Amino acid sequence: MNARVKTPSGGIDVLRVFSGPDRRHGNALGVVRDGARFPGRTARQALAAELGFSETVFVDDPERGTVDIYTPGLRLPFAGHPLVGVAWLLDVEVLEPEVGEVFVRDDGEFTWITVRAEWAPPRSLREYALPAEVDALEVPEPGEWVYAWAWQDEAAGRIRARAFPGRGDGIEEDEATGAAALLLTQRLGRALHITQGRGSQILTAPGPDGTVEIGGRVHLEAVLDAPAPAR
Known part of the structure; x- marks a missing residue:
């Protein structure tokens, strides 16, 4: 587990992604670390709608970086701010959303992901x-x-x-x-x-x-x- 954050079992991390230098603003992101608690798209979609964030990420394998992304109304194979946020949280070098491998680096202030325009x-x-x-x-x-x-x-x-x-x-x-x-x-x-x-x-x-x-x-x-x- 990332030493930055110790989340209770079953908890949902709420992150601010793309915040300013004063830690203000940024987009809220919900991250369900134990994605197995919400198996299937119906359960995940219902939770994303209940939370109401622009996106919620379910982590299916924290070691491999396997993640699943939802808005309140639909599932997304790719989204930028959820991947930056969960990359920081899991502290991994690679994420695996549906679209493919996303490489990660952290320069101490910014977390970076490398993705494809298509x-x-x-x-x-x-x-x-x-x-x-x-x-x-x-x-x-x-x-x-x-x-x-x-x-x-x-x-x-x-x-x-x-x-x-x-x-x-x-x-x-x-x-x-x-x-x-x-x-x-x-x-x-x-x-x-x-x-x-x-x-x-x-x-x-x-x-x-x-x-x-x-x-x-x-x-x-x-x-x-x-x-x-x-x-």
């Missing part, structure tokens, strides 16, 4: 002329998944962004989204420093053969008692 689901990347335009956006009606962004400092690779999943599952705006940052990095072909939502920070860098490295700060926010699985 793993990310489609997003509508909408560029705006000014960060103030992004700040002023209203939450759109459910429908298209929108990643709104503008250059803060193009020479330095600094971007202002907000994310609107449009799923209609109660998550109107996603505070920090690794998959959308991955797609934007692929499109622009350069390293980015993204400030998203209220002040979350996501770092990215393109790699060889269509890979992208995504990094962020992670910390433990709380440990919850897991409810009993439905019978």
